[in-house]
Amino acid sequence: MNTFKVEFFRLYDRKIASGEIKFSELGISKEEFTMLCTDSDFIFGEDKVSDLCKRMKLTQEETERLRGSLQSI
Secondary structure: OOOHHHHHHHHHHHHHHHOOOOHHHOOOOHHHHHHHHHOOOOOOOHHHHHHHHHHOOOOHHHHHHHHHHHOOO
């Protein structure tokens, strides 16, 4: 199972590259994004992850994978 960070960036990169979403639509600050990139212990809470799933327009399967990656911590 992928870590949250790996799963998030896999989905994020694909959605950004396809033009489906923009960073400004995610509802996260630049500081939070930087922490996610640089701090191996940083993780969003479950409520924030639920919000990200909606904002990123994830499918049910993608949502389950991202939420499931929280369990790997």
